[in-house]
Amino acid sequence: MTAKPPSAPPRPGGLLTLGPDGPAQAGAAPSAPRSPAPRPLLVDLAVAVVAVGFGLSVGLALTATSHSQLAAPGGPALFLGNLTGLAGTYLALVMVLLISRIPFVEQVLGQDTLLRWHRRLAPWPITLIIAHVIILTIGYAQAAHTGILHEIGPLVNGFPDMGIATAGFVLMVAISVASFYPIRRRIKRENWWALHLFMYLALALAFAHEIVLGPSFVGHPMTQLVWSVAWAASAGLVLAYRVGLPVVRSIRHGLVVEEIRPEGPGVVTVILRGRHLERLAVSGGQFFEWRFLARGMWWQAHPFSISARPQPPYLRLTVKCVGDFTTALAGLPAGTRVALEGPYGTFTAHALRTRKVALIAGGIGVTSVRSLLEDLPKGTRPVVVLRASSEEELVLREEIAELVKWHGGRLHEVVGPRTAQPIEHLAELIGDIKKRDTYVAGSESFVASVTRLLALLKVPQEAVHADVYAL
Numbered sequence: 470m471t472a473k474p475p476s477a478p479p480r481p482g483g484l485l486t487l488g489p490d491g492p493a494q495a496g497a498a499p500s501a502p503r504s505p506a507p508r509p510l511l512v513d514l515a516v517a518v519v520a521v522g523f524g525l526s527v528g529l530a531l532t533a534t535s536h537s538q539l540a541a542p543g544g545p546a547l548f549l550g551n552l553t554g555l556a557g558t559y560l561a562l563v564m565v566l567l568i569s570r571i572p573f574v575e576q577v578l579g580q581d582t583l584l585r586w587h588r589r590l591a592p593w594p595i596t597l598i599i600a601h602v603i604i605l606t607i608g609y610a611q612a613a614h615t616g617i618l619h620e621i622g623p624l625v626n627g628f629p630d631m632g633i634a635t636a637g638f639v640l641m642v643a644i645s646v647a648s649f650y651p652i653r654r655r656i657k658r659e660n661w662w663a664l665h666l667f668m669y670l671a672l673a674l675a676f677a678h679e680i681v682l683g684p685s686f687v688g689h690p691m692t693q694l695v696w697s698v699a700w701a702a703s704a705g706l707v708l709a710y711r712v713g714l715p716v717v718r719s720i721r722h723g724l725v726v727e728e729i730r731p732e733g734p735g736v737v738t739v740i741l742r743g744r745h746l747e748r749l750a751v752s753g754g755q756f757f758e759w760r761f762l763a764r765g766m767w768w769q770a771h772p773f774s775i776s777a778r779p780q781p782p783y784l785r786l787t788v789k790c791v792g793d794f795t796t797a798l799a800g801l802p803a804g805t806r807v808a809l810e811g812p813y814g815t816f817t818a819h820a821l822r823t824r825k826v827a828l829i830a831g832g833i834g835v836t837s838v839r840s841l842l843e844d845l846p847k848g849t850r851p852v853v854v855l856r857a858s859s860e861e862e863l864v865l866r867e868e869i870a871e872l873v874k875w876h877g878g879r880l881h882e883v884v885g886p887r888t889a890q891p892i893e894h895l896a897e898l899i900g901d902i903k904k905r906d907t908y909v910a911g912s913e914s915f916v917a918s919v920t921r922l923l924a925l926l927k928v929p930q931e932a933v934h935a936d937v938y939a940l
């Protein structure tokens with residue numbers, strides 16, 4: 470079912486009391502458009518192209534070695550080394566594509582799924598590339614009738630572009646070692662992200678030796694061209710969607726902090742003012758990566774959902790102070806400039822499969838539920854369950870109540886410790902949960918326990934939509 474925008478969404482709560490112009494002007498301002506509907510067929514096509522590309526890369530390696538080369542000393546190892554190198558490098562290219570934020574892919578799969586795939590795939594290219602280096606060294610040593618360690622020097626120094634490729638390989642291995650969970654969890658997320666960027670450099674350093682030395686490429690200008698274009702296009706996509714588009718959008722909208730107001734214990738609402746927000750296509754339930762251009766903060770982007778659909782010239786997010794960034798954010802002065810990347814996420818009305826909806830928010834997960842409520846089609850009669858440890862933590866509750874009333878739905882507020890309010894209770898409150906699309910938002914553990922429960926209750930998987938506040 471394709472979601473239709475509500476005929477007259479209410480404009481409750483905080484935003485309306487903003488600024489000297491008051492509610493009338495904010496309420497009369499034009500709404501921003503929704504993000505485009507997902508096109509899963511296009512993504513299926515892209516996946517098929519990527520799969521064919523993998524087959525072709527393996528095929529290239531299989532056909533690059535003749536029978537006589539295979540029979541020569543070191544032949545089998547050189548063949549295997551080429552195969553692992555091509556397969557590993559191709560999978561590295563896929564990893565880059567998975568995090569390039571191509572909009573039509575992101576709109577179908579969501580950043581969380583793409584990141585999950587990226588992480589699951591990660592061990593394969595690095596293992597294949599390490600195998601490539603070891604097996605080729607063995608092959609060259611066998612061909613030269615020398616020892617493996619003895620062969621390393623001539624290999625690195627005796628071939629064009631091997632020096633920089635070796636530097637790229639060392640960098641790649643170092644970053645991969647740092648990715649092991651026991652090491653990674655000790656590194657601050659921002660530092661980890663900065664370190665991870667060097668993977669692009671490592672891949673770039675390794676590129677030239679593939680073209681100049683790879684048996685599948687030497688003497689095959691067409692293959693060289695296709696491989697080079699594939700890598701250049703992937704680099705272009707990363708630059709366009711991770712750098713270019715966010716810069717253009719940030720300049721176009723010129724967002725600044727208008728006001729930061731307390732919303733509850735350790736929770737603030739940040740109201741931003743910007744230009745042309747009526748042209749910013751974003752759906753309720755989506756999030757942006759926000760960069761607050763203040764000293765010590767500008768270099769990190771953090772994800773926060775919009776807690777209301779844009780009401781030009783205003784945009785709003787609601788933030789729980791849990792660490793250094795969010796605490797600093799709460800103290801930012803008005804006028805601080807803000808850059809944004811996105812919108813991202815599939816936690817939107819586009820995901821609806823049935824006519825009725827249940828929304829379950831744990832703690833600060835209420836933010837995406839709040840903006841999603843504005844986008845639900847009339848007739849979905851949402852049953853909303855807000856879960857919090859204490860009454861004061863039920864932030865945005867009046868706005869939610871007003872929206873639920875407008876939709877003719879029901880609101881349940883579940884307050885207290887988890888022992889007193891077990892997760893099973895949330896589903897009981899909804900009643901006909903199997904007949905509804907259920908949206909769940911909040912911390913990783915909250916969403917995991919609710920989705921586990923929904924699976925036990927045999928709620929169809931495609932009717933469950935999760936917004937996990939951790940990437």
Ligand SMILES: Cc1cc2nc3c(=O)[nH]c(=O)nc-3n(C[C@H](O)[C@H](O)[C@H](O)COP(=O)(O)OP(=O)(O)OC[C@H]3O[C@@H](n4cnc5c(N)ncnc54)[C@H](O)[C@@H]3O)c2cc1C
Pocket residue numbers: 658756770771772773774775786787788789790791792793794795796833836837937938939940
């Ligand atoms: C899709 C999504 C939507 C979110 N929406 C909201 C929201 O509307 N309101 C809200 O208060 N919080 C939201 N969050 C959570 C918010 O991003 C983190 O609480 C915040 O980044 C913490 O930063 P910190 O430095 O203050 O805390 P830290 O102590 O550094 O981090 C606390 C936890 O937040 C997560 N985190 C930290 N930095 C990042 C990052 N750059 N990217 C992703 N996760 C990170 C980590 O899991 C970490 O364990 C959302 C998260 C996601 C993934």
